[in-house]
Amino acid sequence: MKPESEYLLSVSDLSKSFAGVKALANVRLNVRRGEVHALMGENGAGKSTLMKMLIGLHAPDAGEIRFDGEALKTGDVKESLKRGIAMIHQEILAVPELTVAQNIFLGREDRGPFGWLNDRAGNRRAEELLKQLGTAIDVRTPMKYLSVAEMQMVEIAKAISNDARIIIMDEPTSALSDREVAALFRIIRELKQKGVAIIYISHKMDEIFEIADTITVLRDGKYVGTGTAGELDRRTLITMMVGREIDNLFPEAIHRKGREALSVRNLSREGKFADISFELYKGEVLGMAGLMGAGRTEIARVLCGLDQPTGGEIFVKGKKVYIRTPQDAIQNGIGYVSEDRKALGFIPGMSVRDNITLGSLKQHTKGPFLQSKSEDAVAARMMADLKIKASGPDQKVVTLSGGNQQKVVIGKVLLASPEIVILDEPTRGIDVGAKFEIYKLINQLASGGIAVIMISSELPEILGMSDRVLVLSEGRQTALLSREEATQETIMHFAMHA
Amino acid sequence: MKFPFSTEVREADAPVRPGIHTRGLGKYGIALAFLLVCIVLSIITPRFLTLSNLTIVVTQVSINALLAFGVTFVIISGGIDLSIGSIVAVTGVVAATFAHPDDYPVVVPVTMGLLTGVLLGAFNGFVITRSKVPPFIVTLGTMTIGRGLALILSKGRPVSNLSDEFNFIGGGQVLGIPTPILILILMFVFCSVVLRKTVPGRYMYAVGGNEQAARASGIGLSRVKMMVYMLSGGLAALAGILLTSRITTGQPNAGVGFELDAIAAAIIGGTSTSGGTGSMTGTLIGALLIGVISNGLDLMNVTSYYQEVVMGIIIIGAVVLDSLNHKSN
DSSP, rough: OOOOSSOOOEEEEEEEEEEEEEEEEEEEEEEEEOOOEEEEEESSSSHHHHHHHHHSOOOSSSSEEETEEOOOSSOOOHHHHHHTTEEEEESSOOOSSHHHHHTTTTTTBBBBGOBOOOHHHHHHHHHHHHHHHHHHOOOTSBBGGHHHHHHHHHHHHHHHTOOSSSSEESSSSOOOHHHHHHHHHHHHHHHHHHOEEEEESOOHHHHHHHHHHHEEEEEEEEEEEEEEEOOOOHHHHHHHHHHOOOOSOOOOOOOOOOEEEEEOOOOOOOOEEEEEEEEEEEOOOOEEEEOSSSSHHHHHHHTTTTSOOOOOEEETTTTEOOOOOHHHHTTEEEEESSSOOOIIOOOOOHHHHHHHHGGGGGGEEEEEEEEEHHHHHHHHHHHTTTTTOOOOOBBBGGGSSSSHHHHHHHHHHHHHHHHHHEEEEEEEEOHHHOOOHHHHHHHHHHTTOOOOEOOOOOOOHHHHHEEEEEEETTTTEEEETTTTOHHHHHHHHHOOOO | OOOOSSSOOOGGGGOOOOOOOOOOHHHHHHHHHHHHHHHHHHHHHHTTTSSHHHHHHHHHHHHHHHHHHHHHHHHHHHHHOHHHHHHHHHHHHHHHOOOOOOTSSSSSHHHHHHHHHHHHHHHHHHHHHHHHOHHHHHHHHHHHHHHHHHHHHHTTOBBBBOOHHHHHHHOOEEEEEEEHHHHHHHHHHHHHHHHHHBBHHHHHHHHHHHHHHHHHOOOHHHHHHHHHHHHHHHHHHHHHHHHHHHHHSTTTTTTTHHHHHEEEEEEETTTOOSSSSOOHHHHHHHHHHHHHHHHHHHTOOOOOOHHHHHHHHHHHHHHHHHHHHHHHO
């Protein structure tokens, strides 16, 4: 008999790069049988990448994963599943039209004679599983009629039916009510009793201290430390998560605060955010910080007319406005640079020039006709001003680098002469050199009298660029910090303040 | 407000105008294929390369080309229009009803026909923009409605006895050139200009290329979509009037399957069915290619049964070549 190892799962020196960018470097993680092991870190700390390697979606570049004392063949989803590693995803991956039972046994259906499907046997087994979990979901219901909590139960049942020995839960409570959370925790405790280990990813401190036995913290793709829930407290955890040196990566800038450009009163959108109130002044950069799902992008979408608010008021230069469409927003001088360039930023098949002029085409018409000369000239100016590196204005935007694509989108927004610019994760997926240029550009905008809102998940960026910082947590505004008050620790404290 | 970037126009910086972004066999590929087919045909059948034969080909192509221009607008903006074949029939019947000798001046049947087509297009656009039902379904419904309307208005019988003025539209000549060819050239120029030289044209590419980004840029999606379906309906009406005039009868059963020939011409011409790319030049050559091949097969006495098979192979071949082309890029 092989000797029982101390840990059920043991990850050592795991490293992974994507396109030359290090996502994980020498990461460790040791999980015991029957424990709830919380994994914490900021957005982009490497939690998802690590989990994807455990379930075989990615293969590591270096390092080892040992499961139950034996090395795990990496980069093989089937192998991970067979060995008993299961994950409950944040977005449930189910087939909505199929029933609960059919979803649980998808790919491993019970067969009758001649290979016919035997739904009855599947239903019986599914019922048993769900009864074990103490839930009363009808296994014949199509998945699409279930609540998020119920779908999660089904996913857990599926994991158990796969004889999972370790279940990864990624933000499992983000869409659950208090009662549903209590039910989930009861099931987690029962699973523990049976010796199943849980890796629990969450930003919610209260939950972590309620359910976790051990906590491991990652930061910027590196291992920071591990401790038991008893020996760690909130403050220590926050320091572990954010305690990095801030390099002098940000250009010097003096912003002069001008008159009020935008004011928001009790702005709400049901289910997304509520009671957001702030003022924004010309020439300032207002940073918007918060964790994933805090409602930052949702606020931006309402301000730029992509979604409708369900309550509250918006004032532009002191005048109450109603923004129902993106056209309304642009007419009120609000420009939006989306976090999702590909989906909302540019038209991939169009040239740099056609994208840049797309939002301001009417400036280039004589009668019904487009004046290509004036379009060309404006595009050339913008390409020079923003230092867009392209073979020429005719290059298709889809073939540019991320940083240059971002500049094209910014160029398009600027040509509509905005007075308020909302930049949502402006440096996401952009290399360091291009980031610096974007920062300089933001400062240029502010010193030119434009009011800037910058949404970012990177704390150093928020601290390096903002005059004031609005912190959000789960759709609520938890702090509005001055430049002096804002530190990594205070921002993180308010961002996790549920 | 002081704007941090100078936006004054400096003519000297103006770069060269871009080419048309086509897919398919590429901008030149399709033209090359067309030339190649023409050369081969003129070698095999001496009758092909005669003025009278070529005139016949282009005249025959004109109706499909008009429909294809309309559907090119629609496909570039990310939609599809299956109702144009039926619109040919309704508008033909409507025009014919007003075109009996000594009834009304010739503008009346033409205007009534065009109006009917534009209205049916507007109906398509309205339902599509208001309901989120996919264009495929909506225009499929309109296709059936249109056919029904044509039969109702004509009581199921051909509408004949049309005025000479009306019959001139599709059967006459100006300076020795058949009128359908003149109308074709006129509409080609009109559609090319709309697509390449106007704001709505640019917006069609944007909406078809990335609808959400277009919306976020402040483009009114509904207006663009209304416009493309109205253009498509209007061009189908023009094709209906032309056909009715040429056969001197309003036929409620005319135009069956015309929408598929038109879509084929657009696709062979490099318009991507997923939207965002395509050109009128490509579509015109696509329609001419279809016309030339079927004329060549006629001249070689190949029965029409085989012609259908050949046409199908060409459509698939064009798109397969296109996707191979894309992979190698």
